Structure formats: C-alpha cells, structure tokens
Amino acid sequence: MSTNIEYVIKPQKGISLNLKEIWAYKELFYFFTWRDIKVKYKQTFIGFLWAILQPFLTMVIFSVFFGKLLNVPSDGIPYPIFAYSGLIIWNVFASGLTSSANSMVSNANIIKKIYFPRLIIPMSSILVSAFDFLMAFTVFIGLMIYYKVAITFQLLIFVPASLILTIITVFGLGSLLASMNVKYRDFRYIIPFMVQALLFLTPVIYPVSIITYPWAKYLIAVNPMSGAVNLMRGAITHNYPDSLLLGISVISAIILFFAGLLYFKKTEAYFADIA
Amino acid sequence: MKPILEIKNISKKYKLRGQESPYLTFRDALTSGFKKKQSKDEFWALQDISFDVYPGESIGIIGRNGAGKSTLLKILSRITPPTKGEIIARGRIASLLEVGTGFHAELSGRENIFLNGSILGLTKQEIKSKFDEIVDFSGVEKFLDTPLKHYSSGMQLRLAFAVAAHLEPEILIIDEVLAVGDAEFQKKCLTKMGEVTSEGRTVLFVSHNMGAVKNLCPKSVLLNEGKIILEGKTNKVVESYLQSNSIIKDIKDRKDRKGSGEIIIESIQLQDLNQKIVDSVFLGQSFQIVFNYKVKRNIDNLDFFTFGFSLKTDMGVPLFLHHNRINSVEFRISEIASKSSFTIKIFDFPINKGLYSIDYSLLHNKIHFIDHLENAFILEVLDGKIYNNINNPPTSHGFYLINASWSLK
Numbered sequence: 060m061s062t063n064i065e066y067v068i069k070p071q072k073g074i075s076l077n078l079k080e081i082w083a084y085k086e087l088f089y090f091f092t093w094r095d096i097k098v099k100y101k102q103t104f105i106g107f108l109w110a111i112l113q114p115f116l117t118m119v120i121f122s123v124f125f126g127k128l129l130n131v132p133s134d135g136i137p138y139p140i141f142a143y144s145g146l147i148i149w150n151v152f153a154s155g156l157t158s159s160a161n162s163m164v165s166n167a168n169i170i171k172k173i174y175f176p177r178l179i180i181p182m183s184s185i186l187v188s189a190f191d192f193l194m195a196f197t198v199f200i201g202l203m204i205y206y207k208v209a210i211t212f213q214l215l216i217f218v219p220a221s222l223i224l225t226i227i228t229v230f231g232l233g234s235l236l237a238s239m240n241v242k243y244r245d246f247r248y249i250i251p252f253m254v255q256a257l258l259f260l261t262p263v264i265y266p267v268s269i270i271t272y273p274w275a276k277y278l279i280a281v282n283p284m285s286g287a288v289n290l291m292r293g294a295i296t297h298n299y300p301d302s303l304l305l306g307i308s309v310i311s312a313i314i315l316f317f318a319g320l321l322y323f324k325k326t327e328a329y330f331a332d333i334a
Numbered sequence: 335m336k337p338i339l340e341i342k343n344i345s346k347k348y349k350l351r352g353q354e355s356p357y358l359t360f361r362d363a364l365t366s367g368f369k370k371k372q373s374k375d376e377f378w379a380l381q382d383i384s385f386d387v388y389p390g391e392s393i394g395i396i397g398r399n400g401a402g403k404s405t406l407l408k409i410l411s412r413i414t415p416p417t418k419g420e421i422i423a424r425g426r427i428a429s430l431l432e433v434g435t436g437f438h439a440e441l442s443g444r445e446n447i448f449l450n451g452s453i454l455g456l457t458k459q460e461i462k463s464k465f466d467e468i469v470d471f472s473g474v475e476k477f478l479d480t481p482l483k484h485y486s487s488g489m490q491l492r493l494a495f496a497v498a499a500h501l502e503p504e505i506l507i508i509d510e511v512l513a514v515g516d517a518e519f520q521k522k523c524l525t526k527m528g529e530v531t532s533e534g535r536t537v538l539f540v541s542h543n544m545g546a547v548k549n550l551c552p553k554s555v556l557l558n559e560g561k562i563i564l565e566g567k568t569n570k571v572v573e574s575y576l577q578s579n580s581i582i583k584d585i586k587d588r589k590d591r592k593g594s595g596e597i598i599i600e601s602i603q604l605q606d607l608n609q610k611i612v613d614s615v616f617l618g619q620s621f622q623i624v625f626n627y628k629v630k631r632n633i634d635n636l637d638f639f640t641f642g643f644s645l646k647t648d649m650g651v652p653l654f655l656h657h658n659r660i661n662s663v664e665f666r667i668s669e670i671a672s673k674s675s676f677t678i679k680i681f682d683f684p685i686n687k688g689l690y691s692i693d694y695s696l697l698h699n700k701i702h703f704i705d706h707l708e709n710a711f712i713l714e715v716l717d718g719k720i721y722n723n724i725n726n727p728p729t730s731h732g733f734y735l736i737n738a739s740w741s742l743k
Contacts, residue, residue, distance in 0.1 A: 064504075068412055069420035090452040094438060094445075101440040101481075172435045173453055174412035331413045332348070 071328040074321060081176045091183035095158075096190055110194035114150055118143040125264050134266045136295055140202045144291045145263035147195045151225050152284050153254045155188035159233030160250050163241045163330060170330050177327040178320075181237045185229050192222065203295065214294045221290035224312055228283040231315030234323040241330050261285050266292075267304075280304040283312035336424065337386035338505060338536050339410075343419035346380040346405050346560075379405040380560045383419070389504070392537040394547035394568055396575050397557035398709070400589045403540045406557070407507050410538070425504025425536070428455050434494030439483035443474055443493055446482050450497045464500045471526075472496035499526045506530060509540045524549070548572060585710055593703035596631045597670070597696060602711045607679070616718030617726060617735065619683055625676040625694060627705075636698040639665040641676045643694040645685070645713065653685060653733055657695075684736070686729040687717045 081088070100106045118139055125131040126138030133141035159181035163170065166180050196218075203210055240246040258264075261284040270276050279285045286308025289300040380402045387393055395403050408414045410421065411429035436453040437446050447468055451461040461468075469475050472493040474485070482490060508527065524546060531537050531550055539551055547554060547568060554571040556564040564571050586600045603624040604612050615621045625641070642657020656678060658665055665676075676696075692711040696704045717726060721737045 064426060065422065065424045067420055067422050068409065068416065070417060071415045086458055087452050090449050094441065094449055097445065098438060098440050169436045169453060171413060172411075173429070173455075175453075328415045331408065 074324045076320075076324065077176065081178060084175050084179060087175055088179045088183055091179060092186045092190075095184060095187045099187065107194055110191040111198050114143065114146045114195045115198055118146055121146070121264060131265050132269060134268060134292070134296060136208065137206045140199075140206050140208060140295060141266070141292070142264065143199060143202055144295055145261075145288045147192055147199060148221050148225055148287050148291045149258065149261060149263045149284065150195070151188045151192045151222070152229055152287070153258070154191065155185040155226075155229040156233050156236070156254060157250055158184040158187065159229065160236035160240055160246065162233075163237045164244070164247070167241075177330060178234065178323065181234045181323075182230070185226060185233060188229070189222065189226065208295050209297070211297060213297055217290045217294040221287045221294075224283060224287040224290065224309065227316045228287070228312045231312065231317070231319035233319065235315070235319035238323045238326045238330070241333060242326070257282065257284065262288055276304060277307060280307040281311050283308045283315065286312070335388060338389045338424045339387040340422040341383060341385050341387075341410075341419075342421065344380055344383040344406070344409060344416045344421060345378060345418040346402075346409060346414070347417040348377045348379055349375070378560050380409075380416075383557075383560075383562055385555060385562065385565060387505075387536060387538070389425075389536055390534040391553060392531045392539060392551040394551035394554035394571070395538060395540045395557065396547060396554055396571060398588075400559075401557040402560040403557055404509065405560075407509055407538070407540060411507055423505065426455065427505045427507060428501045428503035429507035430498045430501075430509065434490060437482060437490065437494060440481055442481055443478045443485070446493065447497055450494065451500075454498060454501055455503065456501060460502075468496045468500050471499060495523055499523070499530075503535075505536045505538070507538045507540075585707065588707060588710070591705060591707045593696070593705040595705065596633045596636060597627050597629050597704050599625050599627050599676075599694060599696070599705055599707065599710070601626045602692070602694075604713070614714035614716055615683060616716050617683060617685065617687055618718045618720030620679070620681045621683065622677055622679045623692075623711075626674060627676065627696075628674075629671060633667060633670065636667065636704070638699050639667075639670065639704075640697045640700060641665065641694070643678070643692050643710075646691045646693065647733060648689055648691065650691075653690070682720065683715070684720065684734055685715055686726065686733050686735060687715050688729045688733075689714055 100109060103109060105112070121142040122139045126133065126142065131138070162180045162184045163177070170177065170180075200210070202208075236246055236250060240250075260279060260282050262279070267276055267279065267285070267289065270279060280303075286300070286305050289305065293300055383402075383406060395406065397403050405414075407429060409416050410423075411427055434450065436450050438449060441449065447465065448458070448461055451468075452458065456464075469478065472489075472495075474489050474493050477485065477489065482493075485493070527537070527539075527550055537550070539547060541547055551568050553566065554568040555562055556571045556575050564574055584601045586598075591598075603626065604615060605622050605624055606612055607620055607622065609622075612621070623643070625643075640657050640659055642655060642660075644655040645653045647653060658676075690713045691709045692713055693706075693708045694710050695706040698704055720726070720735055722739075723735065726735060
C-alpha cells in the first residue's frame with residue numbers, strides 16, 4: 060500500500076489543467092465511456108446497428124428531398140454519398156455536443172459524491188459519438204464502393220483530420236455548455252435549437268459552392284464544422300479544401316477549445332455545490 | 335508519527351438562495367447583470383475546524399442534522415473545496431457518502447460492480463481480483479447478469495455495500511450507510527466495519543447510531559452549528575451530545591424541517607400528568623408530551639389536520655406511531671388558531687429503558703406536510719415499575735414489556 064501519497068486540499072485559486080491527474084484516472088475515463096456506449100444501445104433489438112441506421116436513414120430522406128426533389132447541387136458527386144459524408148461527421152458534432160453539454164447535469168449524482176477530474180465526463184460523452192462515427196464509417200466505405208468513388212490515400216489524411224477538427228470543436232463548445240448548463244438550466248432548451256440552426260450554417264445538405272456572396276463563405280468558415288465537413292468531402296472529391304477557409308475553421312476551433320476548457324476549469328470546483 | 339490527516343482551520347461558506355429557485359436561471363443572471371450586486375445571505379456551514387487524525391485511528395463525527403458533518407466529509411473527499419483553511423492528507427481517501435454511487439439501472443450486476451468499483455477508486459485489476467469476494471459478500475450471485483433495474487432495493491444495497499466494503503484506501507469515510515437495509519444486513523455491515531477498523535485502517539465515521547459509533551470509534555468529535563464543541567473519548571462525547579439534545583427542547587432554529595411551514599413546532603416538552611416539566615420518563619409511567627406550535631401564516635384554506643409522532647430506537651427502528659385520527663380526535667382550524675400546543679397523554683409507557691428518538695409530522699388533507707422534523711427530540715426512558723414485574727429484562731432482549739403471567743397447567 061502506498062503511504063507516500065501526500066496532497067493538500069485547499070480553496071481553489073487559479074486554474075491548473077493537471078493532465079497528470081486525468082491520466083491517473085484513465086481507467087475511470089474508460090469505464091464512463093464503456094458505460095455510455097453500453098447503455099446507449101441496451102434493450103434495443105438491433106443494438107449497435109442503430110449507429111449505422113440513423114445516419115443512413117437521414118441520408119435517404121435528404122437524398123429524396125434535397126437531392127431529387129429540390130435538386131440541390133452536390134459538386135458533381137452523387138448526392139447520397141455527398142450527404143452521407145457530411146452527415147456522419149455532423150452527427151459526431153450534434154450528438155457529441157448534446158450529450159457532453161448535458162453530461163454534467165446527468166451525472167450530477169456522481170459528481171456530488173465522488174471526486175475525480177470532472178473533465179472526464181464531457182470527454183467520455185464525446186468519445187461515445189466518435190465510436191458511433193466509426194460504426195457509420197463502414198457504410199461510408201460501402202457507399203464509396205457502390206458509387207465507384209476512388210478510394211485513395213487521401214482518405215487517410217482527410218478523414219482523421221476532419222474527425223480531429225470536430226472533436227476539438229465539440230470538446231470546446233461541449234465543455235463550455237456543460238459547465239454553463241450546471242449553473243443555468245436554460246441551456247438544456249437552448250442546445251437543441253443551436254444544433255438545428257448550426258446544421259443550416261454547415262454545408263451538410265448543400266455544397267459551399269452555392270454560396271455566391273463573397274464574404275458569406277468566410278462567415279460560414281468561422282463555424283469550424285464547415286471546415287470539418289469540407290475535409291470529409293475532400294476524401295470523395297479528391298480536392299484539397301480552400302486553405303484560407305480551412306485555416307479560419309481551425310483557428311476558430313482552437314479558440315473554442317480553450318474558451319471551453321478554461322471556463323470549465325474555472326467553474327468545476329463548485330459543480331457539486333450547485334448541480 | 336505524522337498525522338495521516340491534518341485538518342487546519344477549515345471553514346466553508348455557502349450562499350443561501352430562496353427555496354423557489356434551487357438553481358439559477360439565465361434570466362436571473364441577465365437581469366442581475368444590470369443591477370448592483372446585492373450581498374446575498376451567507377451561511378457558514380463550517381467555521382474554523384481543526385483536528386488531526388493519526389494512522390489507524392477511528393474517529394466518530396457526531397452532531398445534529400445541519401451541524402456541518404456532511405460538509406466536512408464533502409471537503410475531505412474533495413467534492414467541494416473549503417472556503418478557508420487547508421487539509422494535508424497522507425493517503426488515499428475513499429468515501430462512502432452514499433453507497434451505490436454511479437449504479438446504472440440498465441447495466442447488469444456484474445457490469446455495475448466494475449463501474450461502481452472504478453468510480454469508488456479501485457483499479458480494474460483490483461476489481462477482478464476481488465470480484466468473487468464481492469459477489470460472495472453481496473449474496474446476489476444468481477442475478478449477476480440481470481440488469482440492476484430488476485433487483486429489489488435490498489439487493490441493490492447489498493451489492494453496493496459489497497463493493498464499497500472491498501475498497502482499501504488508507505482513509506475510509508463512512509456516512510450513514512447503516513441507515514438502510516434489513517437488520518441482518520446491518521449486522522453484517524457492522525461486523526465488516528469492525529474488521530476494517532481492527533485492520534488498522536483509518537476511519538472517519540458519521541452516524542446517528544450512537545451505539546455503532548461507540549462500538550467502532552474510541553475517539554469522537556462533536557459538531558454543532560459548524561463548530562467543534564467537544565473532542566475526545568467517544569463515551570464522553572456521546573453522553574454530552576445526548577444530554578445537550580434532550581435539554582435543548584427549543585427546536586425553533588432547526589433548519590432540516592420539511593413542509594409548507596404555515597404552522598411550526600417551536601419546542602417540545604416532557605411533562606408528568608401534573609404538568610410538571612421532567613427531563614426523562616420512567617418505564618410504566620404515565621406522562622405527556624407537549625408540542626408547542628406557532629401559526630406563521632394564514633391557515634384558512636387548510637383543512638383536515640393530522641398531528642402525530644413516531645418513536646424510533648437509536649438504530650432507527652420504528653416502535654410506534656400515534657396521531658390524533660387514530661382515536662378520531664378532530665383539530666379544527668378555529669381551535670388551532672386559539673390554542674398553542676398539541677399534547678398527547680401516554681398511559682403506562684411500555685417501552686424499555688434507553689434512548690429513543692421522536693419524529694413528528696403535521697399534515698393537512700392527510701398527505702400535505704405542514705411541518706415535519708426527524709429526530710426532533712430524544713426521549714430518555716429510565717427503568718421503572720410496570721405491571722407486576724419484579725424486574726424487567728434488559729433492552730437487548732426487547733423494547734416492549736408486556737402484561738402477562740405464567741403458570742403450570
């Protein structure tokens with residue numbers, strides 16, 4: 060038994076990330092993620108297949124309404140795979156944001172009773188969404204084969220880059236909203252609207268090329284998810300996205316990341332008192 | 335030897351908010367942004383708490399509800415930071431603030447053992463190696479792969495305690511875990527805790543069960559209103575706690591009451607049948623308990639009042655309940671407004687000597703609490719003469735004394 064542990068409990072001053080501590084709690088991090096994945100598909104008949112079916116069915120609906128009936132252009136690639144590529148990465152954002160923003164409140168009973176680095180909670184809910192992405196990604200490859208889109212090495216660059224950009228964004232925004240949600244439950248109602256509004260500000264249904272106002276595409280690029288979606292599209296169009304636009308998305312993602320992290324760290328000590 | 339815990343001048347301040355808004359709304363923040371910041375009501379849950387704990391010591395923390403015990407434990411387990419002061423800890427602290435933390439109803443018993451163990455600070459390896467022991471202790475092996483939601487509450491509790499009992503931190507914090515569960519399981523838990531303390535583990539034990547505190551902890555700390563009022567040998571501390579509790583019959587300032595509050599019980603008195611105030615009663619005696627109340631707000635729209643109290647043992651086992659409807663006495667609004675106490679006369683009290691706790695409730699329309707307080711009063715019963723008994727069996731053989739006679743036939 061280790062008796063050389065010594066630590067001090069005192070009033071919180073300043074902010075320290077304490078990555079070492081998060082590392083020490085990696086098993087708990089694993090268990091939280093494992094629990095959330097398990098619980099998500101418990102008592103469902105087809106289980107994990109939902110992770111595939113959900114984006115797939117949305118894609119079918121989008122293809123019928125936007126692709127066929129409204130003739131939304133898709134940069135010369137078949138609309139279904141165009142929509143699906145955007146949807147699967149968008150889903151990481153949408154479900155990751157919703158679950159991480161609610162994670163502190165839904166785990167309040169544990170937060171009030173046990174100490175662990177609080178950041179583990181929103182992080183693990185984002186990981187659950189990333190897991191769903193991996194499931195849905197198999198269908199993406201299937202679609203590429205079906206539509207005879209060449210699978211090139213670019214896939215190995217674009218897809219991980221897109222996923223990383225998304226995770227940075229969700230983490231920032233998710234931890235920001237998670238801590239604000241502890242204090243102001245209004246966010247519980249704001250978040251669904253936010254996600255819905257952002258879907259239209261992200262080129263999931265439409266390509267960026269249909270935006271004709273010159274300044275508008277820069278504005279859209281401020282939304283990091285537009286960068287992430289364009290990266291995913293790069294894997295099928297084999298075109299590199301506009302680097303200026305991508306740069307704007309990346310910077311905006313990094314700003315969100317630190318804003319969320321700092322706000323979370325600043326407020327976490329008092330979660331147990333107000334949750 | 336260095337203390338394993340050095341608690342130095344710990345204070346904790348809470349800001350009080352109105353009961354209507356347990357959490358802030360965005361609107362509050364928006365509107366108060368334009369106003370000058372008003373100083374909110376502040377409340378010091380702990381003030382200047384200092385004491386040392388040495389390795390292997392078991393310390394009981396005693397005090398009424400609201401005395402600051404739970405706040406102290408929360409600070410020790412790092413759930414909430416102190417406002418002032420610091421604690422130096424030289425070992426892992428694990429708390430059983432409430433067993434079963436993190437249990438998930440959808441997961442199976444087996445899965446919950448792993449999840450809960452991990453939340454409580456065990457590594458996966460440790461859980462694996464103790465898995466069989468945990469299952470054995472809990473006695474739920476048949477249902478290991480059943481989702482927890484199909485467990486009875488007793489089974490859930492047993493499983494939860496089984497995991498918690500196999501933690502091996504240097505410092506173990508236990509709060510009120512014994513308040514639940516059947517008697518047999520409580521006994522099992524007490525035995526297990528006895529083992530833990532005799533193994534040389536450092537234990538901080540918070541409980542209302544004075545018997546258990548006496549058994550497990552040689553030393554105790556008595557808290558009242560956030561301050562330490564006594565520290566020392568458990569026997570002395572418990573005695574002082576019980577005494578202060580039965581002398582302070584004024585319960586006006588108790589903060590742990592529940593109910594809508596139109597009428598509040600402000601004090602409780604024990605009287606003999608000649609209205610002389612007494613501080614304890616004898617077995618077999620007739621006496622009355624007077625609950626003095628005050629009408630705080632308009633009660634015109636309340637109706638159908640019920641006032642009653644129940645008597646519990648120090649283990650929380652209910653002994654009896656009595657209220658005015660049991661023998662169909664009506665308390666009418668007009669009478670309540672002009673009188674000042676609910677008084678119950680008890681005849682030939684058949685409960686054995688010991689200390690008992692009183693919970694009372696005032697309701698209207700049978701279900702709505704106006705005022706309710708647990709452990710409102712400690713009733714001390716001394717040995718006395720009842721029936722034709724020459725001597726009375728000890729309390730350990732039963733709380734009740736019955737009127738009976740023997741013969742050979």
